[in-house]
Amino acid sequence: MSYLDNIRTFVRVYELGSMSAAARDQRISPAVASARISSLEEHLNVRLFQRTTRMLNPTEQGRIFYDGAQRILDSVSEAEAAVTSITADPRGTIHVAAPLGIGRRLIAPLVPAFKRDYPLINIRLRLSDRKLDLTAEGLDIVFFLGQPEDSSLRIRKIADCPRLLCAAPSYLQNRGDPETPQDLVTGLHDCLNLRYPGAPEFQWPLETPEGIKRFAVTGPFESDDGDVLTNWALDGQGIILKPVFEVADHLASGALKPVLEHAPPVPVTLGALYPHRRRQDPKMRLFLDFMATRMAATLQLPR
Template structure:
């Protein structure tokens, strides 16, 4: 049987193809990272090497893909079209890798996750060592922010969100319930009295971050809306937490945030017949893909197993959070 083609020629084309693919990946990483130095740090390459590989790619294509200045880069018209096609190719390669990886059950590569700041600090960061030990071929980028991130546009593999999710192209898996209760420090209640009806809140200092106002509550007679009012205005949920602990006023807080305060008596639940909508929960959301990468699956499974049907932060709070607004008796 005659050989098909020249073995040396195939080998050379194979090596060149691998180099071309690597250059494409470097180009895509530079665009998403915003600079050659940032892309180099992510890939373990020096800026000089990144620049050389980009020049080689442009020379091969015979066109300029990026406009470079000392401070920033910008895509040319050809670069924009090339970037769209390259990212599609890289996504298909990742799906192919994920298919095989999923079958072998191993998680490999770099996992980029976004999560809310306070929740991430309290209920993700402390558990990362065990996760990384169990997945030695996986690296994790955890970015904490209270801003709404564009998962697809900003290149995240998944995000943890505490919200009432609307219909979208993203896939969501509920990780845990999110109980939110009205609470205040005993010192505040001693000075100002405890509200006995929802209308009493109009005479109290209500604390809320800008994105948490107004409060939409479920009560015995149905949903109610309460405007947070007081002299403290902030965009930080953590500032609100410190203020309610210090006795500044009444706040609507999640039990994952104040569970220990409630167990210790540092804070007290007020108006237990009212709480935030049950439709708000803690979710893992990720782009819809035919093949879910193993690195995404194992992280979601890890968090779901960690939190469980009854999250550990709700332990000992059953009497405080299990009262149903639909059946509770409100003092009006």
């Protein structure tokens, strides 16, 4: 077995805390992952993990080795990036994640074009509206809408996206148009919320004549899938807060109508997060430049 492969598997087992999770992450079987760890332990003549039938915890030697193993993998990545930049022949795999709305409408349609331009670079795209841990989940780039909290990562801003409140004509016919933002929190209206563990936005920030105010809205339905909320709104179930690009077609067709246009939601930042250590990787720079330019052009927004 390759000693470097053994180290890579050890790092993922350490970070994910699970042999099976690390195996899935590296697209190998749990038996192969276990064999790699055993081979590494035999080579080092130490125990790296304490294993039971229900738990797997790093030993003191394992914690020490993890720090060095990370540096080894970072050095290999930097060396590969340096060689690739000289040969102008970028290659490898980029693990990318994004919220459902961004991923389906903006990123996924661009991936084939990127692959045509850079045939030796492979893209692994994961879509989810939940909060993702870039390091723990083995991701290289995470696209986001909002303001990320993790200052240990580099941020590439792509565009500022306007948002709006909207609802189906059938809902507005039954419940009427809200006249003030306060109408959203007094029980007069149902608001459809995006909620998931760790979700940062439990209030809607709206621009009012008195400045930006946050409104703790409620409603009968919540979901961790933004497209589910849109479908509920189309069915007349309530009011949603959405980036304009996500509902532009529904607005154009009249299936959704803007509400409270005099008190719009605060615009949201569209950007990408990636680790500091990957900033020199040519394939990362190529992918981010490619996506940022075309996403901003698709949205027709200032960068």
